[in-house]
Amino acid sequence: MAAGVSNYDELLTSEGLPRHAALSECLSALSGEVLAERQRHAEEELLEKGITFAVYGHNDGHEKIWPFDVVPRPIPWDEWIMIEAGLRQRIRALNLFLDDVYGPGRILREGVVPASLVKTAKTYRRECEGFRPPGGVWTHVVGTDLVRHSDGTIYVLEDNLRCPSGVSYVLENREIMKRVLPEVFSGSTIASIEDYPERLLGALLKTAPAGCDRPTAVVLTPGMYNSAYFEHSFLAQQMGIELVTGPDLYVDGHDTVWMKTTQGPRRVDVIYRRIDDDFLDPEVFRPDSMLGVPGLMRAYRAGRVTLANAPGTGVADDKAVYQYVPAIIRYYLGEEAILKNVPTYLCSEPDQCRYVLENLDKLVVKPTNESGGYGILMGPTASVEERQRCAEQVRRDPRNYIAQPMLTLSTVPTVINGRLAPRHVDLRPFILYGDDVFVLPGGLTRVALREGSMIVNSSQGGGSKDTWVLLSETPFTRLQEQTAGGVSG
């Protein structure tokens, strides 16, 4: 698993030749010492700017900076076009799916996706049945996780349709990059990302309830001890709208949402909520929630306020429903999926479950409804006890688990102790859906800083990189690594 023979590196071919000549040339002109110094400089900036995240269970002032690596991760333009088309297709299909599942339920009746699977998902919200959000837009903001396997193919690892975070790091990483390593920009033309807040605001305002002349949008945060608080505050600031907490809002007897201001109540039309469904409204979901707003779902169902993303979207990023996404795309759009899924075994299917239990040492087992890398078993590296514990959990609640072959994530050179060493990365592009689908070029590249590790989550020792969609350079020639074959363990 360590940088093996078949590793795909995003900068170098298997023969050790640069895939992106201009970029590699700029990098090789910098000594290890200079790189390490720029690296320190970048981290000081992050600290001074207070670009931090909170780690739960960590006492030391709660906040950590998220390590940033100065070597960018390039994406060639022609490859990006394919990724972008694939993501657009996926988002359109998943929104049609949500509309259908909470509406007429055709796809379930026709058996394309088993109704039992959908209705048993923890994230399926009965409260949303029969409701259609403005414009049929359920997922205003999506962050889809992509990885490139050693076969050179890019796979969708998971669709994050609820409250995906990380876009603030995409924007801040670019700013830091321009300041600490301006020289590597020379010779490359990079797609700009700076208009994201403007586009996000556009998507929010366009999905305001019908009849709103000049809608007011806000960002709803659980508060400053949430791990993504920096991002909530950053996005509100960049869009120039209020950042509110649950207690700043209330719903009146006419199902209207108001915020409490020094000049009296002010009406709220669109809420970009960064609170999970469970905590949104204590009258409907968890009654002990202190973070939400009592009556919010009432206002939402009355069409008096837009929630972005809509409640209930989690059912479409359930890891078991994931397996059906290619079928979902075919069903609604009559197209084949452009982006590949990772082969997935559903433990809810007895045959597949048996295979999973017999091959735990070769598979990655994931709970269907967790995020942040929690609860995952990496079969090949797990201990015997860990595998046994996992097997028990799978037997007890098969619906809650899926398994996938272990992928070997591609690598990008990364500054480690003053020199460049390959480290595994993934990619999370961000997709906005207002009246049209917009894919932010690039996305968040997360990097596992430990040698050989494939765990890129910020809560578990990952860092991040700037992601460059290269608009102009010597045209990228698709390499032979790209084969049609499936995934080998």
Add this chain to the structure above:
Amino acid sequence: MLCRVADSLFWMSRYLERAENQARFIDVTSDIALGYRGSEDVLWSSLLHAGGDVEYFQERYSRPTRGNVIDYLLFNRDNLNSVLSCLTAARENARSVRENLTTPMWEAVNRFYLRVRQAAGQSQQIITQPHPFLDQIKRSAHQVLGVTEATWSQGEAWQFSRLGYQLERADKTSRILDVKYFLLKPGAAGAGSELDVVQWASLLESTGALQMYRRVFGRIQPVNVVDFLVLNPDFPRSLRFCTRRVLESLRAISGNTSLEPVNRAERLAGEVLQELEATRAGDLLERGLHEFVDRYQTHLNEIGGAVSETFFRLTAFSGT
């Protein structure tokens, strides 16, 4: 703007102002201590009196030595008014309303906090030689004020922030005046029969007023010192100046262009200002400076309470 945000901006500014005053008081006291003839403990404990901290201090330290008092005022985490506590609170407030601040403002506050936190890690070194650090605190505080003036729109958010630091400033000037005057007034136990010019000058210096005082009055006279710190209309730390700014901010927040107050905070601030404008220093001393300051501080607290009730309390909406 959101009630919660207004509340946080108000307190962010108050805590920053409090930290700066704390640094200035320590700085001046350190200066006087050099070559001081009386008891150093008395000198240092006057700072505890100014902050109303005596009892709290006694529970935690044996004697009000220089080292103990400086440690308490700069780095004690239990002391909610220590510089470290102030910066932690100011920064928490700033962080909770970061989207309302300009980026340079937030960065200035965050840097200020990081410097103080770093200094707390080497407190013994700093207590031995506090001047460079105290200078840094003052400079950092001025940097926040400067970048605020240079980058922030002077709308409602700015008014709440200004309201916070003007109330705090008025409070601190009045406290230090009260305590020092008690120690220095002719006939007081610790004071010599002769006018202690050095000490009086230090009182002015601890509010940053000495240079400006000289330009107005020249030589040092207790009645003129009181006049300057309480009644001067132009000096930015005099009670009258601060009170006028408080009233201006209150009126701007409610958009009041009439002569009549529209809420309790405005009415209180208006009354206090009127009194300050009609008073002469001589009369003030005759009636008793301490009584005057006591009453003034009660008024400030009432204004603070009225602001909170009128603008910050969320209960106003609970009936809906």
